[in-house]
Amino acid sequence: MSYSGSGNTGGASNTGGASNAGGAWRSDGGVPPHAFDPWTQPELFRGVLTRRLFAFLIDVLVLSIPVILACIFIAVFGVVTLGLGWALFWLVSPASVIWALIYYGASIGGPHSATLGMRVMDLELRTWYGAPGYFVLGAMHAVLFWISVSVLSPLVLLVGLFNGRRRLLHDIVLGTVVINSSVRSPVAQPARTF
Secondary structure, rough: EEEEEEEOOOOOOOOOOOOOOEEEEEEOOOOOOOOOOOOHHHHHOOOOOHHHHHHHHHHHHHHHHHHHHHHHHHHHHHHHOOHHHHHHHHHHHHHHHHHHHHHHHHOOOOOOOOHHHHHOEEEEEEEEOOOEOOOOHHHHHHHHHHHHHHHHHHHHHHHHHHHHOOOHHHHHHHHEEEEEHHHHHOOOOOOOOO
16 A cells, blocks of 8 residues: 655654645555546447558558658659669668658647547547657657567557457557547537527
8 A cells, every 4th residue: 555645744753654634545556547448438449450450551651652752753863863863762761760750759749649540540549547649659659569560470469459448569568548539529519599
């Protein structure tokens, strides 16, 4: 059991290690519960894995378009410069990694806490305690996803089938959860006319 309180009693000594001012005894170690419970809010997790698959495909398309355009530009530039421009092809791989990190970081760290694919599929990424995503979390989410799929094979994605929150391995490591944003966001009420 732990005590969650300020512990500031105005300079008075505390013989028992606890004070009644400013806190209460808690048996959870001071850790708040998960913000999204799959047993009381199952609608937040319905179809999340399928939607994530389609969101991933959309995001791969969004990420690949600038890379393909850059390759076409370098190929044409190489023809115009009689082969000298083709030396720029070595920049494509590092530039595509940087582009992917910026894309995931900026979109998950943005106001919607979702990439473009996730927004199309009505998904959003939240921390386990309900806070929206931020840039570093989005970039690390992408890095850990690609590392887990590369090292442990795509079969690691089956982890999502065996937990109530439909979290994948990199979600568990980072403490994130992907939920249906269409269920979570309230429907706007129509304006009254008199």
